[in-house]
Structures are given as C-alpha cells and as structure tokens.
Amino acid sequence: MQPKYKNNTILFFGRAVQCILVTRYCRTIGSVRAVNGMCDRLVLVFATAIAASLVSGSAAKLAPDFIHPCNDTTPACLIQATKDAIPEFSKGLPHLGVPSLDPFIIEELPIQLPGIKVTFYGGKATGLRNCEVLNVEAYLEKNVFKIEVRCNITIKGKYTAVGRLLLFPINGEGDSKIKIVNSVIKLNIHTKYYKDSNGRDHFGIKNYKFNFDYGERIHYTITNLFKGNPELSNTVLQFLNENWRVVTEEFGQPVVDYALNVTVNTAKKFFDAVPYDELLNVPIPKY
Numbered sequence: 001m002q003p004k005y006k007n008n009t010i011l012f013f014g015r016a017v018q019c020i021l022v023t024r025y026c027r028t029i030g031s032v033r034a035v036n037g038m039c040d041r042l043v044l045v046f047a048t049a050i051a052a053s054l055v056s057g058s059a060a061k062l063a064p065d066f067i068h069p070c071n072d073t074t075p076a077c078l079i080q081a082t083k084d085a086i087p088e089f090s091k092g093l094p095h096l097g098v099p100s101l102d103p104f105i106i107e108e109l110p111i112q113l114p115g116i117k118v119t120f121y122g123g124k125a126t127g128l129r130n131c132e133v134l135n136v137e138a139y140l141e142k143n144v145f146k147i148e149v150r151c152n153i154t155i156k157g158k159y160t161a162v163g164r165l166l167l168f169p170i171n172g173e174g175d176s177k178i179k180i181v182n183s184v185i186k187l188n189i190h191t192k193y194y195k196d197s198n199g200r201d202h203f204g205i206k207n208y209k210f211n212f213d214y215g216e217r218i219h220y221t222i223t224n225l226f227k228g229n230p231e232l233s234n235t236v237l238q239f240l241n242e243n244w245r246v247v248t249e250e251f252g253q254p255v256v257d258y259a260l261n262v263t264v265n266t267a268k269k270f271f272d273a274v275p276y277d278e279l280l281n282v283p284i285p286k287y
Contacts, residue, residue, distance in 0.1 A: 063278035064093060071281045078136035082147065089270070090129040096273040102128040104262055106157055111254045116163030116170060118251065123157020123176075125259060134184070141285050143206075145189040150215075153180040155255070159222070166243075166250065168236050174224030183215035185260070193276065193287040200275040201284050205268050212256045218244045 063069075066088040070077035092100030106123035131151040138145050159176040163169075192204040220240045225233040240247050276284050 061278060062274045067279060069279055069281045073138045073140060073282060075135060075137055078138060079133050082133045082136050086131060087129045096270065098270045098273065099266055101263060101266055102126055109258055111251060113251050116161060116165050118159060118161045120157050120159050123155060125153055125155045127151055127153040143191045145191050148186045150182055150184050152182060170225060171227055172225040173227065177221040179219045181215050181217040184213040186211040193284055202276055203271040203279065205264060208264055210260055214245065214248050214252065218248050
C-alpha cells in the first residue's frame with residue numbers, strides 16, 4: 001500500500017497538471033476569466049508546496065536521536081548529555097562518515113624507543129563505550145572545551161619486539177593483551193566555529209592537550225617474549241606486571257598519543273557532519 005501522503009502528492013500533482021492544460025486551453029479559446037484565475041492560483045499553491053518540501057528536505061535533522069542538546073553550558077547538563085551520547089556514538093555512525101571507537105582497529109602501530117622497537121598490528125581496543133564521565137566544561141566565548149573521563153580499556157593484537165626493555169634483551173613475536181584499569185583522561189580542546197557550504201554553523205577543533213593517568217593497574221599478557229624460551233618469557237612477563245607503572249611510563253606514551261589522536265579525529269568528523277544548532281541550544285558566539 002502506498003503511503004497516504006504520497007497518494008495525496010500524486011493527486012495534487014495530477015490536478016495541477018490538469019489545470020495547467022485547462023488554463024492554456026481556456027486562454028487559447030478566450031474562456032471565462034474566473035477559470036483562468038482559479039487554475040493559476042492552484043498552480044501557484046502547488047509550486048509553493050514543492051519549494052517548501054525541497055527546503056525542508058535540505059534542512060533535515062542530521063544529529064542522531066541519542067544527542068540531547070543542552071539549553072545552557074552548565075557542567076551538569078553537559079555531563080549528562082555526554083553520558084547519553086558515548087555508548088551509541090562509540091559504535092560509529094557510518095552514514096555520517098564517523099568510524100567506530102569501540103572497538104577501534106589498530107592496523108599497525110610502530111613504536112621506536114631508545115633501545116627497542118615494538119610494533120603492534122592486527123589489534124583492536126575496546127571499552128570506550130563504558131567510560132565514566134567525570135566532568136565536562138564549555139567556554140564558548142573563549143573557544144575552550146574540557147572533558148574528563150575514567151575508563152577501563154583492553155587492547156588486543158599481535159606484536160613484534162626487538163631490543164632491550166629496561167634490564168632485559170627482548171626478541172619476541174606473538175600475541176599481546178593489555179588491560180588498563182580506571183585510567184583517567186583529561187582533554188583540553190581549543191575549538192573554533194565555521195560555516196559549511198550551506199551556510200550552517202559548525203564546531204571545529206583547532207588543537208588539543210591532554211593529561212593521562214594510567215590508573216590503578218595495568219596488566220600485561222604477552223606470549224613469546226623470547227622466541228623458543230617459554231621460561232625466560234614468563235620470567236620477563238612477571239617482571240613487567242610487577243613493575244607495570246615503570247614499564248608503562250617507558251613505552252606507553254606512543255600508544256596513548258595514537259589512541260587520543262584517533263578519538264579526536266573521530267570527533268572532528270562528527271562535528272563536520274552535524275551543525276552546531278543540533279548539538280547545543282545556545283547562541284553561537286560571534287566569529
């Protein structure tokens with residue numbers, strides 16, 4: 001069955017076409033002026049309706065339903081809106097060109113540190129959708145946006161490692177799993193505003209700084225740290241877990257940089273796709 005509105009549109013279009021033809025015929029034979037006027041008015045109404053529908057279609061809502069715009073910039077509202085958005089946003093929005101963040105894929109991540117080269121590949125990170133939102137602040141006039149979250153993140157994948165890590169020579173290749181417990185991430189974002197090709201305002205991100213606390217615990221599960229020597233591999237793995245903070249501070253920074261760069265670039269794609277007035281019910285500052 002055709003939708004009712006579609007049938008009405010087809011009927012209206014048919015009647016309008018009829019009137020156009022009747023109008024031309026009436027004018028040709030010099031018929032009653034009233035008929036001409038009636039048909040002209042109907043054609044005008046039809047044209048107006050079509051124009052309105054085109055405008056309405058071009059301004060269709062782009063923000064997904066889980067976006068709940070705040071009417072002010074109080075932290076309480078921003079925190080709640082962020083909590084509402086993270087679980088679904090992290091799954092990705094393919095129709096808007098926004099990739100998934102949970103999981104996000106690590107195709108290849110080379111890490112060159114003094115004395116050792118480690119490469120992660122074929123991996124993925126999970127856990128972002130369950131992050132706890134601790135604070136959100138927005139200072140629109142100053143182009144500043146701050147967010148603080150606490151997360152449990154798990155990273156799984158393959159690795160190769162050659163060199164020396166602290167006291168140990170490493171020559172390994174195998175599976176790796178890193179569990180980060182209650183890490184706290186603070187992002188300080190320098191924002192901007194701009195108009196798209198349709199004249200609609202958008203948020204933008206100029207740059208950002210961050211502070212990352214590795215949290216309560218990081219647990220490593222890494223196989224084959226020494227090729228062909230499982231006993232030595234287990235000994236080194238035990239050392240890594242007993243001294244997890246020292247180890248993480250030694251080589252964790254590139255992994256954190258990579259993860260936050262992916263996250264911020266994903267947010268940029270979302271802001272490029274969805275206009276400002278669908279994200280916040282607060283007048284945009286002059287820019």
